[in-house]
Amino acid sequence: MNQEFDAITHLFQARTPFRHPTTTLGNGDDASVHHIPENMEVVISTDTAVEGVHWPKDMSLGIAGSRAINAALSDLAAMGATPAWVWLAISAKDKPSLSQMSRGIVQACVTHHIELAGGDTVNAVVNSITVTVGGLVPKGAAMRRNAAIPGDKVWILGDLGLSAAGLQQWLQNKPSGRFISHFQTITPLYKQGIALREMGIQSCIDISDGLLQDLNHISQASQVGIDIDIHLIQKLDSYQNLTSELNAENALKMMLGGGEDYALCCTAPDTKHHLLTKLGAKHIGCCNKGSGVQLVQHGTMMDYNIKGYDHFD
């Protein structure tokens, strides 16, 4: 699809001049070519955002563009990788839509110094943005979902629930709602991800579908049980922030199952307590020899029915 590529070249290339030092052939050929230093590994992730599914139809397409890039960068954050390149696949209803999405995409690429290494634009009946991001991590050091062990504490870095509350306010036609900016502006925590990896953390995930649902991935991949302490959740700044407008039940619902948080959640042995605290991480639970994710209060298991977002259900 070379002709559409021209559109991308035209729209993006001049405005995203950053070229990563690993790149030997950048945007404008059939593919990009990169030379990876021997002591590093390449980390790749793909994410799609669709209008009406991942962002409301009445929200700015520029915001949708920057959200798509930043959400993808959050996956690199979870691995402890340094972002390097992005490849775009944009479906646009028309040229104005393409142009508006491009504005947010360019802004995010420039902010985070990532190279636009290639892409494809097509005309379709719905606006959507697929972002493939690539980054670098020292050999063998990538954080993963399958490295939690019983006895690890569970830590959170970043906000929980504010984004979901913001989306709710937008959908309820409260354009001046105090949480809306938390939905519209994703801050990918890759600097914090790198810091976690550098302090020797091995197990991490980013919270995109809701805390409990994403923790379930760690639980399954690592074959550990995870207890999340409701009192520790209620001590988080996000809880204080949310309960200024929502009741306690709704605030917890947003924090435990709201999704689109792009917070980082890691597990670590007690020896990392001091370093994690210094980085601003908060302790919210523990890993054990059981299975599944449990909410506990005063040491007692709580029933909960908080599910993250699921397509095709």
Added chain:
Amino acid sequence: MNQEFDAITHLFQARTPFRHPTTTLGNGDDASVHHIPENMEVVISTDTAVEGVHWPKDMSLGIAGSRAINAALSDLAAMGATPAWVWLAISAKDKPSLSQMSRGIVQACVTHHIELAGGDTVNAVVNSITVTVGGLVPKGAAMRRNAAIPGDKVWILGDLGLSAAGLQQWLQNKPSGRFISHFQTITPLYKQGIALREMGIQSCIDISDGLLQDLNHISQASQVGIDIDIHLIQKLDSYQNLTSELNAENALKMMLGGGEDYALCCTAPDTKHHLLTKLGAKHIGCCNKGSGVQLVQHGTMMDYNIKGYDHFD
């Protein structure tokens, strides 16, 4: 989008067990991790195919799935890269659509021994498949668009026009049309691409939007003029094949501007003549010190008005 990832894991992982030797962390985490040998470079490309745009709405979604993978692999062929991994982003109207697309995708991944290293599935109003492919190429050896020089001959490997003629037959409701299989079945020529690269070819492109339009990319990137000899085009097997059903004018139109050929077009000095002929490549023109792409007949420039496919026009 971890939950959708589960759908992919469920649908694809068991059926695409191939793991590339470079992969240190595969499908199922926030990103995949790969260790690239010091003497190799990594080559990445992204392509999107949308129902109703890149394939007719009444064509099988399984065929659409395999076409999407094979079209993406053709970009690696143009670089002379060996395919290694694929990351998927699938938008599906419903679960049956997802399942049908998956069948073709899995088949193509298995056929070409490529690893499904990650992906994302979302529910959307239109079916579409974005494929990011990655491969490996020896350091500094990737073929590119900007390496043609005046005096190079232009060579073609693969069919021209048969795919476009097949699409036309499908759209004209001729389900038994002899060219339809050429549209439905894309054969990515990466083995031929590797052979070209190994014989020292430096300049290559795959023909996805029509021969003349894609040659224009080489012309612009390399700052050379390109003359395509209509007599040499008429000597190709594809021309004989097409003119058994189409008149000469339509056959040429399909071959020069039809698109979706996924043939390889390279330029090379005369010293490569013997090797290229042995590989089955056909000489169709020459590079010169001018600019732009010209059709010539008996040494005279011909007018032509054959344009490739362009979105947003």
